[in-house]
Amino acid sequence: MDRLSVIGAILAVVALLVGSVLKGAGLSALWSPAAFVIVICGTVAAILLQTPAATFKRAMKIARWVFRPPSQDRHALIARLVGWSTVARKQGLLGLEAEVQAQQDPFLRKGLQMVVDGVEPEAIRQMLEIDMHGQSSRDLAAAKVFEGMGIYSPTLGIIGAVLGLIAVMKNLADPSKLGHGIAAAFTATIYGIGAANLALLPMASKLKGLVHHQTEEREMIVEGLIAIAQGENPRNIEARLNGYVH
Template sequence: MDKATWLGLLVGFGGILLGNLLEGGHMSSLMQLTAFIIVLAGTIGAVMVSSSEKDLKTGLHLAKKAFQKEESDAKKRIQEIVDCARIAKKESLLSLEARINRIDDPLFKGVLRNIVDGVEAETIRDIFETRIETEEEEMLAGAKIWTDAGGFAPTIGIIGAVLGLIHVMGNLTDTSKLGAGIAVAFVATVYGVSSANLLFLPLGNKLKRKVQSISREKQMVLEGGLLIASGMNPVVLEQKLFAFLNEEQK
């Protein structure tokens, strides 16, 4: 569980609710089903129109990562790369063929396969850097649906406010309906602005950073494979790969 995400949501939304209570407001005044439906359905519809089906699926899948503690396998990958470097240094690059099927990481497995097959290092770099960049673009497109939602939600909230005011203006003679209409108008705006700035935009930004971290680890794996092919000393190779890690990963 990512404590920062959960705590941030608690502090953000909790602070608004607490402030409302301190001002003499009531929880029931913020619970407007009509306003909620307008903002939620409108935002979802706008995001669906502006994104592809693949981006939507990727974005929903990535959203889980924002609420889960990041478990990095970077150190495990480095150890695996160093072990392969020792084997190659002690025996030969061809001796790595027997180890390929025992490797879990598909990227490292693909890099080693090309190395064993004698593909030139520059060609390997071009192939897998392009693959990493493509995967990163796809994940960033998925993360973008949340920042898009953050852009649409306040506007949808304003639409809800206008609809509420239209309802009020149409029932000026019926004073019993004025309060409900005005409540929907203002609450819809609160829903739109708060969901955008406390949920959608922060979520999108966090996912972008996680995508960048994933791509950096993939770049580390590729670099490790190429260093094996160059015959670099395993000790030096390990030091170079550790430079890719942040302090928490180290």
């Protein structure tokens, strides 16, 4: 669990609710079914029109990364790669065959299998890099779904405000309805700007950072596996891979 993300989400809600109370608007001013339909449903509709189905499904799947990021201990991963290099130098590449099926990460398992099979190092690099860049591109596209929603929601908030003001203008003959009508109109703007700046855009930025982090880890795996396939000294492999540890 990412504690900073949890704290940030809680503070965002508290800031909005407490701010509304301190400004004298009250909590009831933040609830508007019409604004919800226009802004939230409209934002979802816009992003569905923009996004391929596979990308949208991937976006929904990785959304949990904001609070539960995919973590891998790089120090432990380096130790594992160095251990494999030691085994390979003593027993040969076939000595690693038992390790292949034990790997949870499909990328790591595929790479290790190619090493055991004696595939040429350059061929291993090419195939793994294709997989790495393909997965990175798909995940970045999924992260940009939330970025797109963060771009659309403020505009839809303005549309909601304009529609609310149109309703107010129709009731100019009844001054008792003007104040409530104007307040309700601007609730849509709060929904749009609040959703974008307190949730959607921060989520997109967080997810893109996590995708970049995963790509770095895969680059480290590729370098380690290539070094094992080439029979490099375990100490040299460890020194090289430590450069990926921040």
